[in-house]
Amino acid sequence: MSEYFNKKEFRSGQVVVLAAVFLGLLLVAIGLAVDMGFAFAARARLQNCCDAAALAGAKSVPMVQEITNHAIDGYSRNLNRDAALQSNNGTTAVYNIGNDQVTVITPYQDTDTSDYPAERCLKVSSVRIISTHFMKLLGINTMTVKAQAAAVGLPGGPVSTARGCLPFGIVWDDFAFGQKIILKEGGGSGAHGYYGALALGGNGASTFENNIMYGYPGLISIDQDAEEWVPLEPGNMSGPTLKGITYRINLCKHQPPCTASNYVSGCARTGIVPVIEALDLTGRSTVQIKGFAFIFLEGCYGSGNDCWVEGTLIRAVADDAKGSASAPNYGFITSGSTQLLK
Ligand SMILES: [Zn+2]
Numbered sequence: 001m002s003e004y005f006n007k008k009e010f011r012s013g014q015v016v017v018l019a020a021v022f023l024g025l026l027l028v029a030i031g032l033a034v035d036m037g038f039a040f041a042a043r044a045r046l047q048n049c050c051d052a053a054a055l056a057g058a059k060s061v062p063m064v065q066e067i068t069n070h071a072i073d074g075y076s077r078n079l080n081r082d083a084a085l086q087s088n089n090g091t092t093a094v095y096n097i098g099n100d101q102v103t104v105i106t107p108y109q110d111t112d113t114s115d116y117p118a119e120r121c122l123k124v125s126s127v128r129i130i131s132t133h134f135m136k137l138l139g140i141n142t143m144t145v146k147a148q149a150a151a152v153g154l155p156g157g158p159v160s161t162a163r164g165c166l167p168f169g170i171v172w173d174d175f176a177f178g179q180k181i182i183l184k185e186g187g188g189s190g191a192h193g194y195y196g197a198l199a200l201g202g203n204g205a206s207t208f209e210n211n212i213m214y215g216y217p218g219l220i221s222i223d224q225d226a227e228e229w230v231p232l233e234p235g236n237m238s239g240p241t242l243k244g245i246t247y248r249i250n251l252c253k254h255q256p257p258c259t260a261s262n263y264v265s266g267c268a269r270t271g272i273v274p275v276i277e278a279l280d281l282t283g284r285s286t287v288q289i290k291g292f293a294f295i296f297l298e299g300c301y302g303s304g305n306d307c308w309v310e311g312t313l314i315r316a317v318a319d320d321a322k323g324s325a326s327a328p329n330y331g332f333i334t335s336g337s338t339q340l341l342k
Contacts, residue, residue: 031134038130039143045079046100046126046147051340052078053124054151057104058338060317061120061153068093068104071124073265075102100128108150112342116152121341123150149340156336157323159292160223162272164215166295167198167208167233168309169276169287177315177331178260180298183273184241186308196309197233197241198274198287205240208233212244220274220289223324228289230274238307245300245309260296260312266319269297273311275330292321293330 056074060066068088072095076083081098088094095102103125107118125148132140168183175181184196197208200216222228251268252258258267273295277288295311302308315331323334 028134028138031137035132035135035143038133039145042128042130042145043147046128046145047149049075049078049097049100049102050124050126050147050149053102053104054122054149054340055338057106057122057124058120058151058153059335061335061338062155063315063317064106064119066317067106067122067153070265071104071106071122072097072102075100075124075126099130100126102126110150113150113152116341120154121150121152123148125149148342150342151338151340153338154336156317156334157325158327158329159272159318159321159332159334160324160327161219161221161322162292162318163217163219163321164272165200165211165220165292166271166273167200167211167216168196169198169230169232169274169289170196170293171278172275172290172293172328172330175313177313180310180312181295182308183295183311184307184309186236186302186306194232194234194279195236197235197237198276199231199233203231203233205237208237209240209244212241213247215271220292221322222289222291222327223322229286230289231286234285236305236307238302238305241307241309242300245297249297249299258296260298260314263296270314270316271295271297271311272318272321272332275328291328291330292332294318294332 053071053075057067057071060070072083076097079098079100083095083097086094086096091105091107093104104122106122108121108123109118113121126146128145129142130145131142170181170183200211201207201218220228248268254264254267258264258269263270273293274289275291275293277290294314294316296314298310298312300307300309313331317333317335321334
């Protein structure tokens with residue numbers, strides 16, 4: 001009898017040990033699966049961010065200096081975290097965004113991008129170290145998750161149709177980008193009583209002032225077969241000019257305050273300015289629009305009737321405008337199309 005019981009106890013002891021081993025293995029397997037699940041989810045998130053960043057950067061081609069900024073903006077927005085610059089040697093920039101270390105390389109060339117010039121391509125790669133939960137039991141405390149994306153920006157064209165123009169016409173004179181130019185002349189400088197103001201959407205000081213404050217809400221187009229002529233707005237209109245420009249400049253609350261060389265995309269201190277034909281105004285009250293330029297508003301100067309407006313001419317890529325390869329290029333271009341390359 002006692003032998004029988006001993007055998008039975010022995011067997012049940014074996015079962016208990018085996019059950020414990022299997023249970024242990026099962027827990028490890030579940031733990032691994034849970035941790036791997038977290039890793040796969042993080043990897044998918046990282047890939048989304050890299051794709052969005054690469055496409056955002058490619059949208060800025062061929063503005064080489066803007067590609068990295070826009071790629072990082074794209075990543076940052078996608079992850080909803082701020083970016084902090086770690087290093088930038090001119091072609092490779094490293095940022096910390098949330099828990100991710102993000103690297104942008106442009107110009108960029110590898111086998112995936114070799115069909116395109118390197119300066120049209122960029123690569124965004126990202127690394128995130130995540131803490132494990134169950135794998136800690138095996139002594140593995142962290143896992144490294146990586147993703148990357150490359151993209152190309154294909155050529156757009158100079159802007160040929162724009163909305164939101166400032167009501168100032170500039171005559172192109174071999175300007176350099178980064179150069180300060182007069183958008184509206186002061187008293188005594190105008191030609192035939194014309195100081196550079198355009199009557200977009202109607203004459204009168206209040207329309208002019210509104211167009212300065214908010215941009216002309218209508219479309220101006222120089223697409224083929226649609227030569228655009230707009231009325232000139234005579235007179236100096238110092239009051240409305242000063243009021244409109246001051247309003248617009250004060251809308252910039254960015255810190256540090258925007259400048260022509262470092263501004264936040266979409267800031268009210270930037271604006272589209274029509275480029276007009278040379279002024280030959282004898283007896284004419286309309287002027288032909290030749291194309292579009294982009295400026296940073298520096299300010300409104302002078303007093304009384306002697307009020308002039310200065311802006312710095314900048315190269316920019318239009319967010320929402322139509323381009324045409326045949327339009328004259330005044331530095332304001334559309335982004336063309338973008339494409340992920342892997
Ligand atoms: Zn600003």
